Amino acid sequence: MSRPIFPFHAEDISALARALKSQLDSREAPPGHVELLNMLARGAGWKNFQHFRAQFEAHERLEQPIVQPAPPPPAIDFRRIERLARLFDDAGRLVRWPKKFNQQQTCLWVLWSRIPARRDFAEREINLLLLDQHAFGDYALLRRDMIDSGLMTRTPDGRVYRRIERAPPPDAVALIRVLAGRGSQAA
Template structure:
């Protein structure tokens, strides 16, 4: 009796999947990002899912939800090519005396350490306190104070909060329960000041 030859099975070729797209997330202010993320997590009762994490992270970075971030990221290569082909930017605009004076009111960590005497210098210094607030977010008065306390060192968030509202950097509800950042367009002098101030904060 002849035994049948054993059958062999050819292993199937694994299906190659295209690599997942990699989307880089740029965070302008890491300290502010951490605060925003912590505030968002404090309102969740259960551990976030993977998608919820993505939404929390992109929102804390000021990029909206994850889908909005992806929509912007898809156009990033074209933007990068355009930037690479653009001519070199002109040298930074020199600051005025008022802007330079405002910058001296901030320490090496970018915190306002004294309130300027001159109104023109105060106005420019307030731009530095407006900067860390996130657009399209509502803050309680307590949250505004906490953020101001992070970026100033003389213990008077109430005055700074009031000045930000009066100078139209922040708006609030009539009962002062909610505050939000207003759109403000800096001139070239203020842009130079903000660029120098960011340099202090990013050097940490």
């Protein structure tokens, strides 16, 4: 096992020499190894060698950023994606509104991905856009749930709607890709 190396630095070598001489003169016998380390540390301004070492190690930890391994990609339940894809027709339109909340949220992400980014929409425009994306005729439900889920925002008077830019969760990305591939096959 190798010993750690602690570089020693004193701002003023003359002050260090005076401090060492003073400490050595007050002793009756020569100092041992640990006592000499403590004398050197005190001469350079630390309380003792342990204080010097702790300061050095803390500085080293702060200077070297901690590199944490990237988390593994989240597992995608492709069986679930397959089931959710059945809620959409061959044209990619949502055929029916799922009963389960987590399925609803994933389907909303698909609709979110089809709203143009960084653009304001009037209520009528967003209604028409959502009407084109589903087949069960309840664009108000979709619009309201997208706002409640934080996927879209609207002004307090309800005149202007806008998609909120966020990264979709991995399962939503997988469903968006499946449905995008379905649309290219139909063409």
